[in-house]
Amino acid sequence: MSFHLPPRGLAQEIRDIIYEHTLRPPEGVTIKLDRGSRYWSRDPEDPSTYKFKCTLPIASALLRTSRQIRHVASPILYSANVLSFDTSCLDALQFLRQLPSQSRLQIRELNLLKHLTAADDWDNREHAEELGNFLVDSMRLESISLAVPDDLTASKKEDHGQYEFFM
Numbered sequence: 241m242s243f244h245l246p247p248r249g250l251a252q253e254i255r256d257i258i259y260e261h262t263l264r265p266p267e268g269v270t271i272k273l274d275r276g277s278r279y280w281s282r283d284p285e286d287p288s289t290y291k292f293k294c295t296l297p298i299a300s301a302l303l304r305t306s307r308q309i310r311h312v313a314s315p316i317l318y319s320a321n322v323l324s325f326d327t328s329c330l331d332a333l334q335f336l337r338q339l340p341s342q343s344r345l346q347i348r349e350l351n352l353l354k355h356l357t358a359a360d361d362w363d364n365r366e367h368a369e370e371l372g373n374f375l376v377d378s379m380r381l382e383s384i385s386l387a388v389p390d391d392l393t394a395s396k397k398e399d400h401g402q403y404e405f406f407m
Contacts, residue, residue, distance in 0.1 A: 259313040260320075262299035268322035268351070270295040273331050292335050295326065318346035322385075326353050329367035333374055345380050354387040 250258075274293040294300075300317065303310045325332040332352070336344060356364070356371070375381060 255312070259302070259309075259316050262302055263313060263317040264320050265296055265298060267296060268324055269298060269317075270324040270326050270353075271332075271335055272326040292327075292331075292338075314343060315346050318343050319348050322349040322351050323347055324351035324353055325356060327356070328364050329356050329371040330364070332356060333367060333371045336374060336379070341378075344378065347379060348382045349385075350375070350381060350383075351385045352387060356387070 249255075271292050272295055274291040298317075303314055303317065325335070327335070356368070375384065
């Protein structure tokens, strides 16, 4: 027994269900620096040395199938997902700069995890303001969630410095 597609292919409703299923995981999309690639060392002057990956696999290769599929399915990947960063501010900034502008403008929700708000990383402090300005100037976000340091509710004296920096 063989299966043949209708002359016009699958109905758009079925294709949309496939795109939703493959490009929109329930947990959202978490991006991190790919230290397993041959470009694991970062060179701030050369963004091509930054390689990123999703922590959970998604079928992003679907977007490379055809222009029509990319046009229809990329809004599902970028605007329907909560995009999380498990990186430093510099890494998140480089990832967003590497995205084509039309893809970047489709992103609606960001979740900035603990590494982006870590107060004890001086290199991170240097790029936090730059990332914030980029998010405001170059994107059309509807919401941003920030990880809050644990010590906002702690009363330990040694944690006070991190609290002060975060505030």
